[in-house]
Amino acid sequence: MSNSTVIDIISPIMAGPSSSHTAGAVRLGLLAKNVYNTNFDKVVFKLYNSYAQTGKGHGTDKGLLAGLLGFGVADKRIKNIFDTPEAKNIKYEFEFLEDFNRHPNAVDFIFDGELHMEISGNSVGAGEIEIVKINDFQTKLDGKYNTLLLIYEDEPGVISNVTGIIQENQVNIASLYCNRNSNGKDATMTICMDGELSKDQLKRISNLNDMYIVRYIKKLEN
Template sequence: MTNQYRSIFDIIGPIMIGPSSSHTAGAVAIGHVANRLFHAPINKVIVRYYESFAQTHQGHGTDYAIISGVLGFDPADQRVPMAVDLARRQGIDVVFIEDPGNSPVHHPNTAELTLINREKELTIWGCSIGGGTIEIRQVNLNGIVIKTDGPLPLVFVESEQEIGDALDQIFEGNYRDKRISVKVPDRFLYKIELIDKPYPEQIEQVRGMSQDVIVL
């Protein structure tokens, strides 16, 4: 079993509204990541598809799947097929673009997903690698670019103080890549790629240092 999959159930695929685990359930998961990272009201969503996604998104339900993730729906939620209409009823401007070029993150099932409001803009580049499993290969949050390698889990932490040494102690021995810290005005942003999913008590320790903890 390759390191893209954590269990045999990842290969079988999730319980979902169809038709496709990679083009539907995977798209929901990409939308979920954007929802959790943005963590604010949304005015506009732009979805740019590449390669296989660009060719098949309409027939495979990728449009409603990715928007259902943005709205926070689970893959098996009966509202998934209605997600685009529901988003527009909420006043969210939804735009889909078929890009004729190659994927900028080198995977045929790539969606570039942008969420916008008056104060914030987030873009993620997500790849659906099969069975509902995804990789997030790049994140751009208000101009800060973070490139990631490998599958989830990822931990994002935003803090007003330098807490890198404390994070090293909490996640010692569980790093895929060492932490990266980015200094932005009045904030530090950390991206931690882990080998295994963190224990709940580890996340609670990090939350004790910063309220802005996102585990993907």
């Protein structure tokens, strides 16, 4: 079933009490922060189902906020995150909802600021997480790989241009996921890589025609 390593079984070192509801929440926050990757005025967290029902007792709300502020899963400040200067500096709200079409541990991050962005993710068990939707685009981010995320105007040749630049440095592509939104105009590409993308490669990809959003999301450390 799973290909856990010995390290996966005897870690992570984390703030309790739950790998899915606490550590998973922190990791979702960290990943969402890297996807948004710019200053925001306000963020709304929408917690669904089990995340909504048992989230307070598990510190899920604290974990999501801590991750968004860049704190790791073992950070001692998670417990009192609402009182930290970092948290007092930003505007945030929590909503607790029920929607059985969503995963039992689902969350939406709704950012407003330089950019409006809605990011949906799930905590799928044992601290493992996934971001499944960004605005109207389906995607698949799990924080295990360095990932390039692109939203762009769909036209022929974009995939080969992008993968061509990636391959210049012998960086291996672990997976590639493409998707087009409903009006058929805009598309998204999620590329997971085994290696690192250089600043120059990233710049050249950003400079390709009709790129709206370019994010290089480093894999999560824990």
